[in-house]
Amino acid sequence: MSRERLYLFDTTLRDGAQTNGVDFTLHDKQIIAQMLDELGIDYVEGGYPGANPTDTEFFAAKPKFEHAKFTAFGMTRRPGRSASNDPGLAGLLEAKADAICFVAKSSAYQVRVALETTNEENLASIRDSVSAAKAAGREVMVDCEHFFDGYKEDADFALACAKAAYESGARWVVLCDTNGGTMPHEVETIVGAVTKHIPGSHVGIHAHNDTEQAVANSLAAVRAGARQIQGTLNGLGERCGNANLCSLIPTLRLKNEFSDALEIGVTDEKLATLMKVSRALDDMLNRAPNRHAPYVGESAFVTKTGIHASAVLKDPQTYEHVSPDSVGNHRKVLVSDQAGRSNVMAELDRAGIPYEKSDPKLARLVEELKEREAAGFAYESADASFDLLARRTLGRVPEYFKVEQFDVNVEQRYNANGQRVTVALAVVKVDVAGERLISAAEGNGPVNALDVALRKDLGKYQKYIEGLKLIDYRVRILNGGTEAVTRVLIESEDENGESWTTIGVSPNIIDASFQALMDSVVYKLVKSGAPV
């Protein structure tokens, strides 16, 4: 059976740039545009030429795309001006773009209040602008702003705006839920009504996420016949964002209701790069990825509880709606206070720690894990400390060295220039195979001083830890009040760029930090195969 084509339009570089806190450089835009083209997106909207120097420069030359149409965004001619005498429209027509996406009002209320003009003038502006862009040889589409709200208020006028665009030659008439308040059943009904006048193969949807339903609204529009979806990577966009393409693309490709009937430009091979694409955007924006994002989030295929882990290990489909590989993600079974033997065995397998299923020490390990979690440890976030706990319980971590004593002193004083400075000094005494080594170090804080002193001289083991560095340090106070305990998580990295996380828990922050530092050093020795 031949499938109908569904087109994907990405507006990360335009509506995504309207996100609070997001600011793309020209270079960012160039990289993201190429990434979107490689992914198989049909239309890449690059921004609003004429609105700012970055966007104008971005449209000075067309990117070399394999697949996508480079699309410029801008408003229809202003009320009271002719198309040939509107500098904004002239800037759009000059842009080196394959397609032009106009934004036009389609709500009588918006025309009256925001544009301060008449319905007739708005319709004329749509017709004139589309005709001018067509005459300039561009593929044209019109984002009918506030369409759904406008339709509920005055269906005839909203429809007249959409028809004016289509009848003047727009390839796409895109119905926008600009304020993001429309419900999926309303979208399905209204798009269904529009497709009685304009073929669905020319109708698109642009949904905002203000009720967390932008993806559902986009799918509702597709169910009603729309054949273009506008969205953004990771759901960026004004206010609460736009429809998230990183959720929509896998749904369209992997859910039979859509994949049996519709074809998109993203192949299975490209779908398997989706998690990488999502991360690349976050990295560029210096934003922490959303761990709980559907399909591409770090937790999307994580199993924490014992009952689930036991089943997933028998057959992953028991708790997975699609395979993580299909989107480039991974399955992970966590160890925590919700874990059972299955979680622990899965983690031992992942870490390459040998064990016998019948070994009673396995049950001891699960018990120990739960006791420690009750005391404040969180092993699901500290892979290396779990590794050491498991090896120790199974009796396989040598005592490479012993810390006999450490002292940390924090002092505030005036320096020679009369400035007040705080200095931390740590001294660590270790016994390495009978040899007593004493190291002292200054640091910008007590944990830093302790870290430097501990790693300064470990005798014969020093060469194994030379490349070790601390890259993140996080503290959380648990319970609060006088009963408070401190949980410290330390992320370390070695010379090969491999990173791991260790944990320490104690009523004393220095002690908790020291436990985490010790685990990090010992883990590195175990990982390096240092001889005893």
Ligand SMILES: CC(=O)SCCNC(=O)CCNC(=O)[C@H](O)C(C)(C)COP(=O)(O)OP(=O)(O)OC[C@H]1O[C@@H](n2cnc3c(N)ncnc32)[C@H](O)[C@@H]1OP(=O)(O)O
């Ligand atoms: C729903 C959306 O996301 S639409 C995209 C919104 N994105 C942006 O606005 C980002 C880029 N915008 C800009 O840089 C500026 O707004 C510019 C350069 C486009 C225009 O700047 P200015 O000329 O200073 O106008 P300003 O931004 O204050 O106001 C917008 C004007 O466009 C008019 N306008 C708004 N939409 C339309 C439209 N679809 N067609 C014609 N005119 C419109 C408004 O009525 C207003 O006119 P007024 O100045 O006579 O009141």
Ligand SMILES: CC(=O)C(=O)O
């Ligand atoms: C066009 C657009 O961004 C909107 O209506 O939301």
